[in-house]
Amino acid sequence: MTSLWTRRSFLAAASAMPLAITLGPARADTKVVRVGYQKYGTFLLLKARGNLERKLEPLGFSVSWTEFPGGPQLLEALNVGALDFGITGEAPPIFAQAAGAPLVYVGNEPAAPLSEAILVPKDSPLKSVAELKGKKVGLNKGSNVHYLLVKALEKAGLAYTDIEPVFLPPSDARAAFEHGDIDAWAIWDPFQAAAEVAIEARQLTNGEGIVSNRQFYLGEKSFTEANPAAVDAILASINEIDAWAKDNVEQAAKELAPVVGIPAPVLKLALGRQAWNVQPITAETVAAQQQIADTFHKLGLIPKPIKIADALRPGVAL
Numbered sequence: 001m002t003s004l005w006t007r008r009s010f011l012a013a014a015s016a017m018p019l020a021i022t023l024g025p026a027r028a029d030t031k032v033v034r035v036g037y038q039k040y041g042t043f044l045l046l047k048a049r050g051n052l053e054r055k056l057e058p059l060g061f062s063v064s065w066t067e068f069p070g071g072p073q074l075l076e077a078l079n080v081g082a083l084d085f086g087i088t089g090e091a092p093p094i095f096a097q098a099a100g101a102p103l104v105y106v107g108n109e110p111a112a113p114l115s116e117a118i119l120v121p122k123d124s125p126l127k128s129v130a131e132l133k134g135k136k137v138g139l140n141k142g143s144n145v146h147y148l149l150v151k152a153l154e155k156a157g158l159a160y161t162d163i164e165p166v167f168l169p170p171s172d173a174r175a176a177f178e179h180g181d182i183d184a185w186a187i188w189d190p191f192q193a194a195a196e197v198a199i200e201a202r203q204l205t206n207g208e209g210i211v212s213n214r215q216f217y218l219g220e221k222s223f224t225e226a227n228p229a230a231v232d233a234i235l236a237s238i239n240e241i242d243a244w245a246k247d248n249v250e251q252a253a254k255e256l257a258p259v260v261g262i263p264a265p266v267l268k269l270a271l272g273r274q275a276w277n278v279q280p281i282t283a284e285t286v287a288a289q290q291q292i293a294d295t296f297h298k299l300g301l302i303p304k305p306i307k308i309a310d311a312l313r314p315g316v317a318l
Helices: 007-014 042-049 051-059 071-079 091-098 144-155 170-179 191-198 221-226 228-247 249-260 264-272 283-298
Strands: 031-038 061-068 085-089 103-108 116-120 136-139 164-167 184-188 202-206 215-220
Touching: 031 042, 031 071, 031 228, 042 051, 042 228, 042 249, 051 061, 051 228, 061 071, 071 085, 071 091, 071 103, 071 215, 085 091, 091 103, 091 144, 091 283, 103 221, 103 228, 116 144, 116 191, 136 144, 136 170, 144 184, 144 283, 170 184, 170 191, 184 191, 191 264, 215 221, 215 228, 221 228, 228 249, 249 264
Parallel strands: 031 061, 031 085, 136 164, 136 184
Antiparallel strands: 085 215, 103 215, 116 184, 116 202
């Protein structure tokens, strides 16, 4: 896993990504906060509407936005000093912290276990997770669904070594799934919803009763320590857009559809399974993250044990 976090891997990934976009001209004395996002969720609404820029301008900041295909790639950028703030699922910061990334947990969304699943093609003979023994399962290495797969197999009485993991980013995994190159696909929304609607993929299981599936807001350590007011302003902006989207799911889906390239009805399904409102990091949340980290270390997925508590903002009560 350590090789994921090299400068070379980030530069290679970055070459395939859109360039960072800075919205609005920055004054000479303006500092820039570099925000990473993935092509889904309310961060896209925040970017499109300019809410964050308006919130940060009085503090002397402009905003640079960079899109990433997944949480692991986003945290690679943070690790090499190319990013100040971003959002990922539960698993990517664990891999990143194990690789020495200077990240800080600054907030999280509530649990959303329905927003990830293990899918099979509609005509697949597989009916349960237990039947995955000896099968190929596609997943994005180091993502939230990595933990879902581990725990779902455990619940079904299987070990992680009983299946053949095939590490693919979502777009490649979708192609492999449709071509029959993998037997099952561990994936999250909106890719999950798109496969369920477009090709009638079936769920062997989702995360309910197995994993929490939280989204975390993460800051680069030196940026977070030096700019607490900016971090708080970012979280406040996210909370505002979350509150609107929670009460306007259909409109949010319509606004996101042309940006994401996914039909609004699919996004409505995905957004309806999402959890909303930024929450502070709590002892319970830290304990849940620690359990994931310990599980990954036990399986040899991370090279050394880590303490989640070492990556918290000062003042978090445990």
